[in-house]
Amino acid sequence: MTKVTELFVNGRRVAVDADSETSLLTVPRDQLDLTGSKYGCGEGQCGACTVLIDGLPRRSCITKAGVAATKQITTIEGLAKDGRLHPLQQAFLEVGAMQCGYCTSGMIVTASALLKSNPDPTPQEIARFMEGNICRCGTYQRIVAAIQEAARAMREARS
């Protein structure tokens, strides 16, 4: 079995030790102490494990470490820049778009990809894009509002 000895995570090259067939989720969690990405189902159905791979949202629980070996991986820990929260993180706080918070990392990472490709999404577009992320506490309405709020803030910052 081939080994993965190095990954690019949140802009840094880091040494790891994982079989290429291992699920990517365990590597940041268990080897890099980046526990923000969560285990929720192990079958890519809940989105709690979502990371960005070359900017695209991927369910790391069903992604093999070997596949991510040469790509840029971004976890929730990599979204804040220079101690400043990403607009999505800020918006989730302002709207109160969480209860237990367990889905929150996956929601924010997934939404960050949405806003890169669609800076002004409608609620329907948001719901469609986010459909793969489960919030069992049921805060969907607030998450949609937070994503819209972040989108607005990001458009304003650009103008």
Next chain:
Amino acid sequence: MSRGPIAQAPLEPERYELESPPRYHFEVDRREFFRIFGCGIVVACFVERVVEAQESGGGRRGFRERFPQEIAARLHIGEDGTATVYTGKVEVGQNARTALTQAVAEELRVSPGAIRMVMGDTALTPFDMGTFGSRTTPTMNPQLRKVASAARDLLIDLAAQSWGVDRAGLGVENGEVRDPATGRRIAFGALAKGQKLAKAIPAADPLSPAAEWTVMGKSLPKIDGSDFVTGKHRYALDVKLPGMLYGKMVRPSSFGATLVTADVGQAESMSGVTVVRDGDFVGVAAPSEPVAARALAAIRAEWKSVPNPSGQELFEFLKKNADPASAGERGRSHSTGSIEAGLAAADERLQATYTVAYIAHAPLEPRAAVAEWRDGKLTVWTGTQRPFGVRGELAETFRIPEEQVRVQVPDTGAAYGGKHTGEAAVEAARLARAAGRPVKVVWTREEEFTWAYFRPAGVIEVASGVRRDGTITAWEFHNYNSGAAGIGTPYDIANQRIEFHGAKSPLRQGSYRALAATANHFARESHMDELAHAVHRDPLEFRLKNLRDPRLRAVLEAAARKFGWGRTERRPGHGFGLAGGVEKGGYVATCAEVFVDRSDGQPAPAGPPEVPTGTRRSVGQVRVLRVVTAFECGAVVNPDQLRNQIEGANVMGIGGALFEAIEFENGRILNNRFSRYRVPRFSDAPAIEVVLLDRKDLPSAGAGETPIVGLAPAVGNAIFDATGVRLRSLPLAPDGMKS
């Protein structure tokens, strides 16, 4: 309003998963206080603890036991001015941490940011029976306010002594005692310096009324929220200790199966792997999660299975296996007047049977625990609603005194009543003891769907009589298996017979958000609708005609008004329904609008559906478009968090109402993963509006559970309104909508 013994039963009989009563108190004497918590001032609130013995298959030793006075909550003011609160309650997403912080901030007159809250640590926090039953707001909140208020008085006394003035002229603001007459001020920390002052207060001191609140009653954002949006917060399954191993369990092939053989040789030979075989307990601990998975796969276990009831015959099984003795038990039945007379006086008589399926809590964080042994003492981090209960479980399992066990509960990734038991804690501790190193056990989603416990399934039979003028004359209501919570009726009915019948359950069952109130409200509020239609009356008007309770009337009217009940034009395929109820001191009314898509080509079934069997009928795609919930629970502690809970409860309720159901056969769960067990997603979420009735003149009640009970019947009634088809089984439309 009829509020008989059933409605007042303090702990519901259907908390089946709690098998033994809570056992002990954690008492720390005065010297210990300051050795552990540092110099300063400690105020503790004493209560007379009323402990209800759990009924679990037959009551024992009396319904209540009185313990001597016991500490309920503790507050420590340190030399640096920090106020540290110790409470045995835990945070599971219901935002207890925030609301309790507000309670202390209100009475102590400090900013919420100056308060540190230690929750759910059996070594540090006073004993607590568990965070369930919507009890935190009505009990812990006032207890914390009392200790904070007493601490405030103590600080004023200290300042008065120090300044040689009468305490009457002094005030407290923003963490300081101030003398308006001289402008002098002294910070709490300075007053606490060098002190080893401990005071115990009875739980009877007066508190500031809700109308004067400045911190409570406000929508304080979730404490530590930034830790959650940055991924910094560590849930139990994120805890990491040096040298920690990863544990996995071999599970039985089916429920009730016993271990015949287990070939563990190959696993044992793997480097760094510890295997434990202890009776039917077979588990592995390994240096990494992938190695643990390989070790687990290398074990060949043979199980002897036992016959298990079929999921296809669930409701017949429940009725056939009802326990005849349970109907007479206290808290399980209630009668007034004469059913026979009531039926005789009726112009219309109805009978209907309703069923609810088993459903799973499916908290997004599965059960997980990290266990470490050190010098014979055990420490476990786990997400549970009952840290002291789990501590007792561990002490009993390992035959060590409870004082040698410490359970700590990190703010947890949800529970909904499903994390009262400590399975993962026991497993991690057993593996850790064998391995001589800390062990983390994280249940897989499949394990979480299979080896925890479910919300009980149930059969509810209702017989009723109503006069043409809309007066309900008779109400007979039997619940089989699912429970007695919410089994009473809030409507004014002279002749009632209400009974709960315990039954043998094919699946392990236990507490789930609102307990049986969901099932009982579904049956009752659907049946109320059926009665209303039988006498050609509007469902809202019919309810109000039979209802004097002003608080329930108020939420029904508020929800209807906001929804536009009776004023909204009906479009083809759309239907409107409403439901109301009272549970645990909270009053709820929910209106729902559904859209039923008939474009699948299936004609509407004619006539009323038969008594439900194992098969389900489909009425085409069902979508819940809009929900309005009015809610009243006394004085509101945190309006936005309360709205959040109500919105979330409605979304969760849609799952149980429309499509969630555990499917089982031959002692196996057939749909034990999210790809097969559908939970509400973004596309299922309706537009939800919440109307809060803030009764500052009434004590605050909890709200974690009650908001869910109005959803299912409102949706069922709306489906009837849209289609003329009356559905009496939850889930109502499991094959509706895209999956």
